[in-house]
Amino acid sequence: MISYVGSGVIWDIPTGAPAWVDDGGPVPAISGEEKPTLLEGQLDAADEDQRQAATVPVEGIDGPVLLISGGEDAIWPARRTAEMAIDRLERADFEYAYAHLTYDNAGHFITPPYLPKSHHVFEGTP
Numbered sequence: 237m238i239s240y241v242g243s244g245v246i247w248d249i250p251t252g253a254p255a256w257v258d259d260g261g262p263v264p265a266i267s268g269e270e271k272p273t274l275l276e277g278q279l280d281a282a283d284e285d286q287r288q289a290a291t292v293p294v295e296g297i298d299g300p301v302l303l304i305s306g307g308e309d310a311i312w313p314a315r316r317t318a319e320m321a322i323d324r325l326e327r328a329d330f331e332y333a334y335a336h337l338t339y340d341n342a343g344h345f346i347t348p349p350y351l352p353k354s355h356h357v358f359e360g361t362p
Contacts, residue, residue, distance in 0.1 A: 238301075238304070243314060244291060245279065245290045245291050246263055246264065246265040247267075264286070266282050266290045274312035275310065295330055301335075306339050309344045312344075
């Protein structure tokens with residue numbers, strides 16, 4: 237499984253509507269609280285039960301895991317939540333290979349070199 241600027245927790249969308257549903261019902265998520273990005277403290281404002289319910293159970297993945305994140309992601313705390321996922325894998329003695337590649341100056345839009353980028357929206361350096 238490869239997670240490209242993904243999140244180790246599930247978020248709702250800024251309107252408060254569920255981003256994911258399972259069997260017709262909303263999947264537990266951290267609230268976007270109608271903020272323009274998910275970097276406005278929502279993860280820290282959620283209580284421990286909310287964080288646990290919204291955490292992606294990565295230890296149940298049946299194969300290798302690669303997480304890719306940027307240190308200047310302006311959409312959500314991809315690096316932080318990827319590190320949370322790596323911690324879960326370590327605590328579970330995950331049987332497959334796993335790694336987290338993170339790039340300090342990259343934003344939410346990580347692409348191969350020389351492709352056009354719009355860093356004013358997603359932050360990071362081209």
